[in-house]
Amino acid sequence: MISSKLSVILGLMLPGAWATSYSQIMEYAGQSFFDGWDFYGSFDNLTNGDAIFVSADQAESLKLAYVNDAGNAIMKVDNISTVAFNQKRNTIRINTKDRYDVGSVWITDMLHVPFGCSVWPAWWSQAPKWPDGGEIDTFEGVNQVTMNQMALHTEPGCTQVSPVQSSPLVNSTDCSFEANSNQGCVVTNPTTQSYGEAFAQAGGGMFVTEFASTGISIWFFPRASIPNSLQGNASSVDTSTLGQPVANWPNGGCNINKFFQPQSLIFDITLCGDFAGNAATFSQTCSGSCYPDYVVGKGSTYDNAYFEVQYVRVYGANGKNTTISAAPASISRPSTASVAGIAAAAALLGVASW
Template sequence: MISSKLSVVLGLLALPCARATPYSMVYEYAGPSFFDGWDFYGNFDNLTNGDAIFVDSTQAEDLKLAYVNDAGNAIIKVDNVSTVAFNEKRNTIRINSKDHFDVGSVWITDMLHVPFGCSVWPAWWSQAPNWPVGGEIDTFEGVNQVTMNQMALHTEPGCTQASPVQSSTLVNSTDCSFQANSNQGCVVTTPSTQSYGEGFAQAGGGMFVTEYASTGISIWFFSRSSIPSSLQGNASSIDTSQLGTPVANWPTGGCNIGNFFKPQSLIFDITLCGDFAGNAATFSQTCSGTCYNDYVVGKGSTYDNAYFEVQYVRVYGANGQNTTISAAPMSISRPSTKAVAGVAAAAAALGLASW
């Protein structure tokens, strides 16, 4: 099994800086066995009404939709070969980690390419087993031809973003409740066109860091040229206090992390159209025509850019804590109303053409 579990280091002394938050690597998804630690959804998209079929592991291998390339990187992609007839759906991938990761975890992914294009709705995110109980953390998400990544939390009512310490001033919404604003969530947009789509690829990709801590949830984004030296190479330990100001931050003051979040399963998925990308008002902002008829139907070459290329995913645990729940059962659930009208309205208020 290639994905190697490492023992959590126990009993380490605290670093001299009182605010330092040291973490040690507890799991790495990388190399030839990248996919060993994931479950494939194996069903049509009955979660967000996408025009997609999330294939199982056997189909993913046979169709070359999930594999490790010659460079040792994981490819997760939409079928860009088949011709899809009207009233049919296109094959794609959704995977979730077998293990769950509790408060006191950091997950890092280094990617060279992320999916983009009209009708494409990719995400790198996490959720607890019984959504919305236990919450959801969206680290990377976008639709169609937008140029900037969005980050969000989705929770039960009572969680808001209050007094964040973050570098992004593009706050789309602050109520994280799934019942508010058509489940828009509390959304922050990454103020960099290198964080999504073609701009991400042209910059050589980049790194997303998500800290799931009792003091709050924080997300950093580093384009390839700005990745800190402490995160380069085979970093077996990290200290988030050395990463600078996060792009997005949801402190526990507005949202009690212990009350609203439970152990998270990590997820990559790419769906097509659906409640967000296929929403007519959202789709027309960056694409012409009709989402399903003009893109999903027909030749697959439309989806030549609809893929993740992932160098690795690493999970770190707070020193002295066991934050990994091995092979936890996962009951997948997610409502069909995901950031549709609310995101478009908030974006318009901010003057963001992409939203």
């Protein structure tokens, strides 16, 4: 039997070790998938994207957000309309009505993620009054990059210190929105199956985000590598059985209870904007100019700019309900990208990715 003293030591060593067992408290899936979400319903006045985030009624009438015949949620950029110069293209941004407190895990199983020149998708979370309350980016990329990036954005004082993670690609360690033009503390997933065309060709995959007082951790499993414990209708999850996370931000460098508040979960796809449309970033993987050569004109360039999501499930530690009901509409932060951050990441990876 492990002594109580040794248990304490192990608890300090392992991310999320104080609460590794979680029970399901919410599922967004099937025909009711969109019932628990708010649609932004305005142009992108958050990250300067050349996009209009449509309302729920518009999303339904324009077929930009719907459940397909397979029972999966589709969220997409308008790939049918011809957009005139000085106009923006319709797309989607949604956030959960409820928020989820420390002691939560959220899992999403996706078959396809948006990609292509000018496309900037994200699956992430934040508290209502950004940057107060923090932000967790589980999935984010731009244009034709080949690897997903994960990050935290917080008030000053949160850093990544001594992470226990599988990715060696640590782009930056200061999570403060005031540091490095709000780059955040970024970790890049080293597998190309984590983003874009290769993600889809591999049958998609699963992202697991643990929001624990001992630290924040993110796992990614390509379809062929999803653990048996997460397959099917898993009513519970034990994160201690999932192996090392791809990215980990332990409590030792960032007091989770101090810097993070209950999170609203968000899907969005914007176009160009501060990150994807930055000239230095855009030219890394795409030719021409972001807005005039892609957003303007026919929509067929956006045939791959969509999420296909089988479900989002949320779990509470030890069976506790960590839900904060009727969350106010989520607001966004300034762009997560910066010229300095892009250059630093590209230098780290040694390739033209960011």
